[in-house]
Amino acid sequence: MSENITFILGGARSGKSKFAEDLVLRSGLKPIYLATGRAFDDEMVERIESHQNRRGEEWETVEEPLALVDALSHAAIPGRIILVDCLTLWITNLMMAEANVGKEAEGLANYMKDARAPIVLVSNEVGQGVVPENKMAREFVDLSGLVHQRLASVANDVYFVTAGLPNKLK
Amino acid sequence: MSENITFILGGARSGKSKFAEDLVLRSGLKPIYLATGRAFDDEMVERIESHQNRRGEEWETVEEPLALVDALSHAAIPGRIILVDCLTLWITNLMMAEANVGKEAEGLANYMKDARAPIVLVSNEVGQGVVPENKMAREFVDLSGLVHQRLASVANDVYFVTAGLPNKLK
């Protein structure tokens, strides 16, 4: 039997990370924070620090911008629960590295079926505004949508968070 | 008694078209695909082809970028079910043709009351990001919102699709 996979979507500053962290802590398992973010500018450094300060001492942090399945294979062992925050940055990192995002998403979705620990994945909804004029931004919106559909299809539970409030979609 | 009208909203690459197609096929009626899109660039050609390849042989395709009510009057006959994909492109086409979008939407909504076949309409949610700086984009967001409100008010069922998952709003 596979472990529980939870997928949490929400807009910018929707409270989705906080909701995910609370969900992880309520499990009673050892929480692992799998950070995909790379601090490439000051704004990013600030965001990462603000997230770290909110989380307590009990969390162990692993950083992996690209090889998410590898990192999960190592981190997801029985007795633990993994929070992946967030897929949006992972997609961005993959695009910058000119990787095949669709193939990577397929690999991630397949991994979920055999995960040895519960996993909570967080991602940003970015496709409900006007279509961006910038071609790369448009590609990013498309790839995000496809990754979200693929992950939602294999997840056991899917939530959309707005203003800190979860709406269960699955 | 009027036929069933279903209105399906969702962000970019939210899986809304796939959800709409499945809904149409489950009806058991002859499926007609009413395409509003015009292939004015390569990106658009690709999108249209990808949608066409997904749909099977049983679909009949009708193309109409502007005169949607006329096209529906001809296509919507008993024994059939019509999928209009999508209103967003129709609104764009109307704006480019400098038509009165509000009046056209009113005509479409009125037509729905006397439709002789079930109709499923798909549209893009575009108003949940930042207000665009570009005046025409802002007008597009406003008109889309007004068309969506009008259609939702006459539809029997309204769904909002996120990551492939429908949330029933009506």
Place this chain on the structure above:
Amino acid sequence: MSENITFILGGARSGKSKFAEDLVLRSGLKPIYLATGRAFDDEMVERIESHQNRRGEEWETVEEPLALVDALSHAAIPGRIILVDCLTLWITNLMMAEANVGKEAEGLANYMKDARAPIVLVSNEVGQGVVPENKMAREFVDLSGLVHQRLASVANDVYFVTAGLPNKLK
């Protein structure tokens, strides 16, 4: 016991103001419209007039772009119900005045606990599209999200309106 606080979120032209107005009128109390908008351009003048024309004679209008808690303290007396439309413009006004938006939001949330009349607050969802390239727009999205989370946490009822249809989140 504190009065009922309702928080209504929705995208551009989602029908959120109309839904809020209907909610206010159904209360049977004297409706007060607390407008935060400043008519700084023609587009804005038009929007304000269109909203005013829709509302009937029974409404009393108060305008306050910045000192929202002060205005509420005066307006919210027993027998009345207050509609604040909208927080998005209030946040914009605060940013333009270089005020501390977080502190102001905290003050507004605290005020809600002792409000002497029911209050309905309307705001725009702006964080579900692509992250804007403009730094100030990004800051605006962040602050809006934080204000929404804070308000939703103290509200009794929270709705998200899409195409005129409310989805109750709390």
